[in-house]
Amino acid sequence: MRINPETVERIKHAADIVEVVGDFVSLKKKGANYSACCPFHNEKTPSFNVNPSRQIYKCFGCGAAGDSIKFVMDIDGIGYGEALRYLAGKYNIEIEEEELTDEETIRQNARESLYIILNFAKNYYQHQLHHSEEGQAIGLSYFRERGFSNEIRKKFELGYSLDNWDSFSREALAKGYSAEVLEKAGLLIHKEGSQTAGYDRFRGRVIFPIHNIAGKTIAFGARILKSDKNQPKYLNSPETEVYHKSEVLYGIYQAKNAIRQLEHCYLVEGYTDVISLHQAGIENVVASSGTSLTVEQIRLIGRFTPNITILYDGDMAGIKAALRGLDLVLEEGLNVNIVLFPDNEDPDSYVRKVGAEAFKAHLKKASKDFITFKTEILLQDAGNDPFRLAAVIQEVVNSIVKIPDAIKRQVFFHRISEMMRVDEQMLITEGNKLLRKQQSAKPADRQPRQSGAAPGGGPTTWTPCSAIARLPANPPPIRPFRKKLRRKRFSARNCITRKRHSCACS
Incomplete structure (x- = not known):
């Protein structure tokens, strides 16, 4: 039409x-x-x-x-x-x-066909949750057990898939949707060489629709409720033309207005964490859906706020693994805080245990900036071992230099020098070495590419600035007297190493 x-x-x-x-x-x-x-x-x-x-x-x-x-x-x-x-x-x-x-x-757009079938699937799963005997007995009982109200279920459009092989696909095919479109949308699995139309991807699971920023359903997450060692606890839609999990955050559509108004975003791991916090009145929250945080997800948050607080459960091994990837957030210029929950607690379980007000109080009390949090965690492991302490310093400095803002870097160098009882200037010197290495690598990366092509075939977004474009092809060499002036100016400075040993400044 x-x-x-x-x-x-x-x-x-x-x-x-x-x-x-x-x-x-x-x-x-x-x-x-x-x-x-x-x-x-x-x-x-x-x-x-x-x-x-x-x-x-x-x-x-x-x-x-x-x-x-x-x-x-x-x-x-x-x-x-x-x-x-x-x-x-x-x-x-x-x-x-x-x-x-x-x-x-x-000639209708293939993407629009995917949106249409995904929306049909969402409505189908919602209907099964509220109107089928199996959906009410299993799916609805589970959501009520978690304390999800009728309003919150509607807000997130939760559903249920029946526990048989092809109930959804039979319904979709009867409505005129093709098996090819169902397969492209990740809803139908068709084995090559099989004579049958295929079978449903989601069976006997509660359904969490995943929305893009405009509110369209683009994929599904599904949780199994029965004990089955042969099935994963969570099953997600595969990558499709409209769903790229590295670019999506669960709950961003429901949270974007609150994030903008409060100028702050909470990042959690799972679907139920997001829903439980919304029910507790904390709406500026999104989830990475169990994937490692990506640059695209960070930039998506950055559209609405530069302030992000990541909520972790008490699993220290998981936290240490996650810390390695959080330098990406610093590189994008966001202000990152961390909140840790007691052992065996996650945001979902903790907010249901203590209530909304006590949960909010914990967020304020336990919040620490990422650099301080990372330093404390690494120092606990290092103990008094001098070699491990040196490695901690190197690791923390490496994170600080990822921060684009020079003033923020200076603040963190000062704080870490006090925490670790090391010379602040030594930290700055090490940081400057790393920054110089980064800067020396940039010219090679920023050379204009032939025919405007970027790695991977996409168009390059870098354009030489007008000042560079105006430079002469063969610039004159730097005059010797300027070099001498620079040496004199440098010698006039008070070298911080002079009192300890002889150097070129002496």
């Missing part, structure tokens, strides 16, 4: 660019316009501009530009028609459609 031109015009007039972009990016007013860090490329300084009077956006860094419809298309990776439907839903505009020809129907 095609949306008729009159409806398209109504959608265009109703869609306010500030409201539409504000659903995906945290905008700040700057004069008559609004600005933010661009969601289409990685940047630390805002170059993304929204003009409410002209109803357009423009990024002066990567060149992305357009109106509300174009923004939704690009941010969510969907077609023109699907973007119009999203905006119509946002502004409660009734869609009037026209019949498509057979040829136009065949």
